[in-house]
Amino acid sequence: MSQTENKDYSVELQLKGIEILSQSINLPQSNDFTVNGFTFDIGVEIKFEPTNKLIFVFVNITIFNNEEKQLTLGSALVSNIFLIANYDDIIQTDENCKITLPTDVIILLNSMSLSTTRGVLFGIFKGTFLHNAILPIIDPKGINTTQIN
Amino acid sequence: MNNNNKPKRHSSPLIKKILEEIAPEQKQRVANKMLLAARLDDLMQARGWGKSQFAEKVGRNPSEITKWLSGTHNFTIETLTDISLAFGISLSELHEPKEVQVIYKTHIVVRTEYIETAKSVTQHYVGDGSSYGLNFVSRNFYNSIQTYQS
Numbered sequence: 001m002s003q004t005e006n007k008d009y010s011v012e013l014q015l016k017g018i019e020i021l022s023q024s025i026n027l028p029q030s031n032d033f034t035v036n037g038f039t040f041d042i043g044v045e046i047k048f049e050p051t052n053k054l055i056f057v058f059v060n061i062t063i064f065n066n067e068e069k070q071l072t073l074g075s076a077l078v079s080n081i082f083l084i085a086n087y088d089d090i091i092q093t094d095e096n097c098k099i100t101l102p103t104d105v106i107i108l109l110n111s112m113s114l115s116t117t118r119g120v121l122f123g124i125f126k127g128t129f130l131h132n133a134i135l136p137i138i139d140p141k142g143i144n145t146t147q148i149n
Numbered sequence: 150m151n152n153n154n155k156p157k158r159h160s161s162p163l164i165k166k167i168l169e170e171i172a173p174e175q176k177q178r179v180a181n182k183m184l185l186a187a188r189l190d191d192l193m194q195a196r197g198w199g200k201s202q203f204a205e206k207v208g209r210n211p212s213e214i215t216k217w218l219s220g221t222h223n224f225t226i227e228t229l230t231d232i233s234l235a236f237g238i239s240l241s242e243l244h245e246p247k248e249v250q251v252i253y254k255t256h257i258v259v260r261t262e263y264i265e266t267a268k269s270v271t272q273h274y275v276g277d278g279s280s281y282g283l284n285f286v287s288r289n290f291y292n293s294i295q296t297y298q299s
Contacts, residue, residue: 037262046253050242052195056249067260099250106253136259147253 011105012085016054018116021077023124028071038073038133039064044110044143048091048099055082057113061121063133074130078120080113103145111140179220181244186220188243192236206235 043060057080065071084090084105092100101109118135125133193203200218204211208231216222224232233243 037260040257040259040261042257042259044253044255044257045251048250048252050250051191099252101252110255134261136261138257138259143257144255145253148251 010086011090011108013108013112014083014085015080015112015116016083017079017081018120019079019081020120020124021058021079023074023076024072025074025125025128025130026072027129028065028073033065033071035065035129037066038130039067039069040133040135041069042114042135042138044113046101046106046109048101050099053084053087055084055109056080057082057109059113059117061117061135063130074125074133076117076121076124078113078117080109080116082109082112100147106145106147107140107143110143110145114138114140182222183220185224185244186218186222189232190218192238196236203235207231 041062041064043058045058045060047056047058048054049056058077059080060075060077062075063073065073090102090105092102094100114135121133121135125131193199198206200214201211204214207214207228217224229240229243233240236243
């Protein structure tokens with residue numbers, strides 16, 4: 001008989017570090033270049049480093065001028081490093097040493113990393129023509145949380 | 150006065166001869182002992198443990214830990230098991246750290262649009278004089294955010 005258990009838990013997360021791994025700004029040379037808005041191409045990748053029990057959330061953002069992604073205006077790759085204090089309660093490891101995180105934790109990590117990256121982007125692009133390219137608020141619950149098998 | 154304190158690589162026929170006399174398996178044994186010592190040091194640092202704290206965890210004397218970290222100790226399987234239990238890792242992980250695992254990957258596209266008519270980024274905003282000579286490149290307001298996901 002299988003039983004599904006609704007386990008209540010609290011996540012004790014600590015933001016250990018923020019690293020800007022790469023950044024770029026590309027001002028188009030054309031004089032008739034206009035900005036009607038920005039398209040943000042966002043890649044989020046979560047990696048687990050078992051030795052130090054650290055979680056790295058890499059947020060890779062590329063900003064384009066339009067939906068067709070014709071011109072790359074800027075980009076940044078930010079690493080958000082988290083430590084889960086109650087690691088044993090949160091992280092599940094199967095017999096093949098495959099690590100699984102609860103969906104709620106994925107949502108939490110995505111939310112915090114995107115917010116942190118928003119601040120980092122503002123710092124990078126402040127005073128440039130991308131000053132107003134502020135990463136919009138994204139509902140973290142709307143982001144796909146399927147983990148890699 | 151010579152202030153160059155950089156170490157110099159010294160080579161002599163005698164040292165070369167001695168090194169050649171060491172059997173490859175002996176070299177490998179020494180290398181493994183050194184690697185294990187370095188790994189223990191890394192694991193201690195990752196947990197913020199000092200020698201005395203680690204000694205307490207494995208029920209040994211701190212001086213014994215000093216010897217372990219020197220890379221000269223010949224560990225028994227019993228000692229290695231005690232160490233792996235103290236660190237909460239498997240015996241194999243003690244020698245070879247686990248690789249970083251990618252748990253999750255996603256891709257999102259978000260679009261922000263202006264509410265006002267777009268202005269050229271090269272065209273300066275002409276104000277009414279109240280801006281004290283400041284030129285504004287554009288005034289930006291966003292009215293819609295679209296999210297796409299793959």
